[in-house]
């Protein structure tokens with residue numbers, strides 16, 4: 001579904017991604033872990049071109065999205081993204097947050113979008129918040145809404161960048177529950193996270209990123225039981 | 241006679257004097273017509289200033305987001321030059337240049353003044369708007385774009401509505417400044433409010449009454465607008481922590 005070929009990204013002199021190669025298949029739940037500053041976020045953000053790669057290719061459903069001729073807005077409709085800081089739109093109600101893009105882009109009319117919104121809110125048990133503003137929600141609720149906002153576009157793949165890292169500990173569970181349920185529904189997911197329990201349980205493949213490359217990858221079972229690289233062992237000894 | 245006794249006179253014994261200075265020989269019409277000119281200049285300058293300021297601010301913001309675009313780079317250079325020139329020269333000089341150099345062949349003073357004040361305030365408005373837009377968290381733009389919204393839609397639906405809260409109060413203050421700034425219109429022989437006061441001073445050999453009257457009229461307008469801006473500010477603040 002997504003093939004990444006020799007992806008490089010530099011910020012000035014800072015060579016952050018140094019040749020990433022990977023293929024993400026439909027239905028996979030790829031969990032990206034690794035030490036801070038290793039390029040996990042940059043990699044994820046390159047996938048939907050929030051960061052422009054310095055070189056390399058990203059092929060999404062047969063289309064090279066790094067080609068300047070590619071209409072990135074059309075690609076992004078099919079790639080949801082969930083941010084660490086939620087980035088809900090504070091001036092809009094929850095309903096408007098969710099329906100803005102599908103209606104604006106002409107994918108649904110108001111009624112269809114509202115119906116989809118109600119259905120999604122029910123799925124994350126936040127129906128009563130439809131007319132509230134983001135300011136009145138807890139962190140966990142905000143992140144569940146952010147997930148739902150992306151889902152309203154009916155994306156083919158969902159990207160998560162540390163979706164629980166800015167949450168109070170007691171709210172992490174409710175967000176992971178929603179992600180777990182999403183995984184079960186068959187969604188293709190790429191998740192950057194420090195939640196090793198989630199990686200082990202939900203992930204179908206773990207990518208260990210360090211200093212701009214995928215140093216090691218494996219199924220969760222193998223990865224956690226038999227890490228091969230020294231850096232991986234060192235990292236796991238710190239986080240487990 | 242010192243200033244205090246003049247003030248006392250102004251508010252008490254000099255009533256008949258006030259009437260004769262301001263209303264003799266239809267002089268009050270000078271004030272009324274001057275006020276009309278001042279309001280006219282202010283109103284259209286504000287509109288032109290807002291339009292120019294918005295365009296310039298959007299160019300600058302777009303250029304920061306897409307530094308590689310040649311067109312934006314050129315536009316940004318022009319915009320920066322414009323802002324620097326306007327902010328770096330006195331408004332009176334700008335007005336004189338517009339009247340005697342740029343539009344030397346035109347005798348439509350109102351148009352010349354409106355253009356000058358509009359172009360002038362556009363530079364300040366653009367800075368106010370740029371600051372307001374930049375104050376909106378960049379994550380908002382990223383969230384909008386990640387949903388597939390275009391740069392334009394993201395700006396219009398997500399960034400600008402939030403930026404307005406930062407912009408409006410500062411913009412209100414900018415307009416208040418502009419209204420006072422129009423008092424130099426007399427330099428190109430326009431009879432605005434200030435000029436009207438001065439003409440009455442000239443005709444009556446009485447400076448205190450007409451000039452204080454003019455000052456009071458400006459004060460009332462400015463205070464009214466200030467009140468309006470702070471009401472607006474309060475309303476926006478309320479919607480900020482919407483529950």
Ligand SMILES: Nc1ncnc2c1ncn2[C@@H]1O[C@H](COP(=O)(O)OP(=O)(O)OP(=O)(O)O)[C@@H](O)[C@H]1O
Nearest residue numbers: 011014016034035036037038039040041042043162
């Ligand atoms: N917009 C940017 N401009 C300049 N440098 C950046 C930018 N974004 C990231 N970097 C740099 O790229 C490197 C990798 O950052 P990245 O955020 O991808 O790491 P990460 O693995 O996600 O780390 P963390 O676990 O802390 O989130 C860091 O050195 C960071 O300073």
Ligand SMILES: [Mg+2]
Nearest residue numbers: 040041042162
């Ligand atoms: Mg990161």
